[in-house]
Structure formats: C-alpha cells, structure tokens
Amino acid sequence: MTYAELGISALLLVVVLGEAVRATASRLRRIRRARVSDRRPVQKNHGTHSAPRDYRTDAPANSKGLRLAMERSHAKREQRRREKREFQAWLEITSEPLW
Structure with missing residues (x-):
C-alpha cells in the first residue's frame, strides 16, 4: 500500500x-x-448556592476579610458601571453633528 x-x-x-x-x-x-x-427533572440554578450562606457566623478575622473582599468586589462593579455610563454619554455627545 x-x-x-x-x-x-x-x-x-x-x-x-x-x-x-x-x-x-x-x-x-x-x-x-x-x-x-x-422522575422530576433536576433543577439547576447556575451561579447560585444550593443553600443560602450566612457569612456572619464565621470568626471575626474571617468576616473582616470576607467583608473587605465583598466591598472591593462591589466597588469594582460600581466602577465598571460608572465607566459604562460615562462612555455611553460620550458616545451620545460625539455622535451628534457639530453644525
């Protein structure tokens, strides 16, 4: 071959x-x-926990770190939203003709 x-x-x-x-x-x-x-189909909740978590039951040191991480995450999200709003406003302004 x-x-x-x-x-x-x-x-x-x-x-x-x-x-x-x-x-x-x-x-x-x-x-x-x-x-x-x-059988009933399996319900899938993507991105969620199977049971709600109570973060306040942790040790004080852990809750401080967790609280700090959550605050940073929220601040980053708010910053992204702020930048998006500013960019949309800039697009609206620049899309209009000057004369």
Whole structure:
C-alpha cells in the first residue's frame, strides 16, 4: 500500500468510528431519557448556592476579610458601571453633528 492509500483508509476509519460513536451516544441519551422520564427533572440554578450562606457566623478575622473582599468586589462593579455610563454619554455627545 502506498502512503496515499494508507491515508485514505485511516480517514475512512476515523469517519466510520466517529459515526458509530455518535450513533451510540444518541441511543444512550434516548434510553436514559426514557428511563428517567417518570422522575422530576433536576433543577439547576447556575451561579447560585444550593443553600443560602450566612457569612456572619464565621470568626471575626474571617468576616473582616470576607467583608473587605465583598466591598472591593462591589466597588469594582460600581466602577465598571460608572465607566459604562460615562462612555455611553460620550458616545451620545460625539455622535451628534457639530453644525
């Protein structure tokens, strides 16, 4: 076999295996969905904790550090919002013709 024939056969093998894996995954998804259809779907709250946290129960040193981190985070967010408002105002001013 020449290198070209080897390359073509390798490419065919990859394509066939890819299709087989895709078909198997699709079948498994259908089976799993049918098996758990009687159960309530799992609720996912992305970006939230499963239970509310009370940060005030920590030690005083930890709460100081946490409070400082939260204040810095809020300050950064407020700074970004302020810059965005200023930029929008600048865009409105510069978009109007002078004459």
